[in-house]
Amino acid sequence: MSNNFKGGRGRRKERGPRTNDQIRIPECRLMSDEEQYGVVSIDKAREIAEELGVDLIEIAPTAKPPVVKLMDYGKFKYEQQKKAAEAKKKQAKVQLKEIQLRPNIEAHDLETKLKKAYKFLENGDKVKFVMQFRGREMAYKDMGKEKFESILAGVCEEASAAIESPIKMMGNRIITIVAPVKKK
Template sequence: MKETRISDPRTNDRIRVPEVRLVGPGGEQVGVVRIEDALRLAQEADLDLVEVAPNSKPPVVKIMDYGKFKYEQAQKLKEARRNQANTILKEVRFRLKIDKHDYETKRKRAEGFLQAGDKVKAMILFRGREQSRPEQGVRLLQRFAEDVAEWGTVESTPTIDGRNMVMIIAPLKSKVDAKAEQNAKRAANKARPQSPEDPDGSADNAAAADKTEEE
């Protein structure tokens, strides 16, 4: 599939309008000036004049380092794509009449997915006349969302999809980051070499305790 390319903004001499609304390199509003004056100010600052709002009347331009701007934009796009690729949609299926044990099993599984940074697609499979009672499905999914609220937040509210009802729950970034940091610390502690005389690290713990008492 061919990727849609967004055209680059006009810069410097390619900006062919009589007047522009100029923004300085520090974000300060200079005001409406002639294009010649805007180009001169950009040249004096050894920077570029970039059209940032071509549809405004007059167009808005900003004095900036265009090469640096393009690099930063490319890095942001790359990071966004990487985050999107790393987010996996995991599916958890329910029956409308689900027993307590099965529900708890699926809740714990969903929490594990959210803790790993994945989204959860909670789906209720309606059978027969159950399709005439969608409000029961909504209540079940709302209860499920409340039960996993420590690790996730509702991204897409319950909706009917054919004979099913679907809700999407996204992981809470702060919780995921905290767990990842905790796991990294555990891994670092396991990898730390121990002294033959102190294989369990008790000497370090004792030293830390002595330091606390001194304080």
């Protein structure tokens, strides 16, 4: 017994649309870039493709009857790759950046961290602000929360951003996420 078992019933994994001899339907709606042939038998479609020196490509297999197009398969694959690449370019990749603060942060340190946050928001990334309390700072959580809220208000105003998730107390941390406002 061989170790080549891949499961299933011996079907090969399909990659892309069916072409030429892989198309096993009695009739199809045949078309090309220039002409509509209407509903024809698959044998007639293969004859036309052979005469023109192109491939049969099943474009819409679920249609009734399925739609088959006459064109060069290499050209078809190239066009599909270009469309996929174009769609990928248009996708926005938003990352989540984190800025960590302390309740007794000095003004200059805060200014440096906020510059970084503004840069992240300008680039379209979300920013997670975390204020961590340690030791005796735990006794002054209320003051720390007020300072955190005032910092966030300044960030939202300065960088034209919005608080995406509400401010949460999680143990010894205060956390929120700020996202840039989308320009229309």
